[in-house]
Amino acid sequence: QPRVFSGVQPTGNLHLGNYLGAIVRFVPLQDQMPTIFSIVDMHAITVWQDPAELMKQTREVTAAYLAAGVDPKKSIIFNQSQVKEHAELAWIFNCVARMGWLKRMTQFKDKAGKHAENASVGLFAYPNLMAADILAYRATHVPVGDDQKQHLELTRDIAQKFNNDFADRIKELGLGVPNPEPTHEAPDEIYFPVTEPMITGPATRIMSLRDGNKKMSKSDPSDLSRINLTDDQDTIAKKIKKAKTDPEALPSEVDGLEGRAEADNLVRIYAALANRTKADVLTEFGGQQFSAFKPALSELAVEKLAPMTDEMRRIMDDTASVDAVLRDGAERAAAIAEPVLHDVRRIVGFLESR
Ligand code: AQP
Known part of the structure; x- marks a missing residue:
């Protein structure tokens, strides 16, 4: 079943690149397939965030979604940390992804800079959490800006490795769906879809107004x-x-x-x-x-x-209403992610005794 997932970090300074490259593109998708849009606060804390600011910015991104036309009646809107399945699946993916895959991620190299030893482990493992965000809903389509292309390829690699590693088990438990792209290496039944990146349109990479070779970014000091x-x-x-x-x-x-x-x-x-x-x-x-x-x-x-x-x-003036949207969204998101994690626990071999 086709389903869209995307997210924006509540890290302040929401800019035209985030708007044109991501948020505004969410709106028409709502009428095409089920859509889930998250405010990814667990990603935000991979670098230091002041707690009060984080709460404010989480509401601000929610307000930006709503103001741009993302409709909570059509889409699920929630902040990531309220749905625990993201963290749980990310841990399993930490054990699926390989160090070498993550070491190739250019965003980690850019963000950690020369002091990688001082970067948080979370910043390094960020792409695994992103894969979990998407796959906890078995989402098939992910609209993002061009800077996320490499992370989405990693999501595909994680889905494929999981599907391969557990192919027999998935079949045995009757949890597979036919693989739309079977090859001699890939199993004929898979659990996680191999996600389609949606990096389309004129604004997938808006550049800095001060330097046409750098992307417009929240964290640019200027x-x-x-x-x-x-x-x-x-x-x-x-x-x-x-x-x-x-x-x-x-x-x-x-x-x-x-x-x-x-x-x-x-x-x-x-x-x-x-x-x-x-x-x-x-x-x-x-x-x-x-x-x-x-x-x-x-x-x-x-x-x-x-x-x-x-x-x-x-x-933003009505924080109670914003929080109500997030609460309702989190409940609806959890209703999709919980059964997925139940399957995943069985596939992996975790014993559930209650
Ligand atoms: N310059 C950009 N042009 C087009 N799309 C962009 N996006 C980000 N910058 C541009 C897209 O916006 C969505 C949300 O991004 P994010 O909040 O997850 O963080 P990011 O990609 O790390 O964005 P920033 O603003 O550049 O933050 P910092 O400075 O912290 O790195 C994503 O779909 C992204 O592709």
């Missing part, structure tokens, strides 16, 4: 590098005005953006916000200087983001 979802109109305009560009006019065709990372990024942002293609945007703005394009981009960004920011603030 606030000018990103447009936060909570920025007001003047701040958005100031950040776009100060965004790094080159001295050339905009080209008339997409090919002309090659080698011009900053220009490409601004055109991409415009296209994604306007729901148009880059080619279409360049038909309108080709030949114009950034002094003309930037104000148009600011105006569009404000037009699209201001109603959402206002709505987020309104939602």
Whole structure:
């Protein structure tokens, strides 16, 4: 059965990249298949989080989902730590995944930097928890930004290794479903689906406004590098005005953006916000200087983001309602994950005596 799972970390500074690369893409999926969207607070604590801030930011991401149009009647919305099956399955996956797989993860290398010895074990094992997030619901589709591609490949590897390691047991217990892609190495029945990444659309990789070769990121020390979802109109305009560009006019065709990372990024942002293609945007703005394009981009960004920011603030004022959405979502999520973990315990050979 097709099912969508995705998550956003409540690590502060929710930005345009998170919005265009992930959150806004959740909305149309709600009408296509069952959808589960989490605020992944257990991922957040892989680096230090102030506890009070973590609670506030968890509500803020929830508010961003709701303000963007994720509907708690259609989708399950919950914070990860309220559904214990994530942690339990992550432990089992810690024992399925190999050290060598995790050592190849570029995000760990980037985040741990030169001091990997001081990084938390959680930061290293992060992709196993992400695999558990997805597979606790046997989700088949995962809409994320381009930076998560490697982690999703690892999720596929974990699912495949689990399906292979326990192939006989899965069959014996009658818990398998036919493998849609049987090969001579893969079993004909599997338990976990081999998840499809959904990394599509114009905005899977929004770059920093200060450096077109770095992705826009919550943790960039420069606030000018990103447009936060909570920025007001003047701040958005100031950040776009100060965004790094080159001295050339905009080209008339997409090919002309090659080698011009900053220009490409601004055109991409415009296209994604306007729901148009880059080619279409360049038909309108080709030949114009950034002094003309930037104000148009600011105006569009404000037009699209201001109603959402206002709505987020309104939602955040009523924390009891936000918490009620999360509580209800957690119950509905647990109702799906509990039977999956029950199966997994039997598959692995854990004795259940009560
Ligand atoms: N720059 C981006 N462009 C497009 N999509 C992006 N995403 C993140 N940055 C961009 C997508 O947003 C979703 C949520 O991301 P996350 O909260 O899990 O954390 P992250 O990927 O680590 O994002 P950040 O903002 O860059 O945080 P830090 O600075 O902590 O690393 C994901 O679907 C992600 O792909």
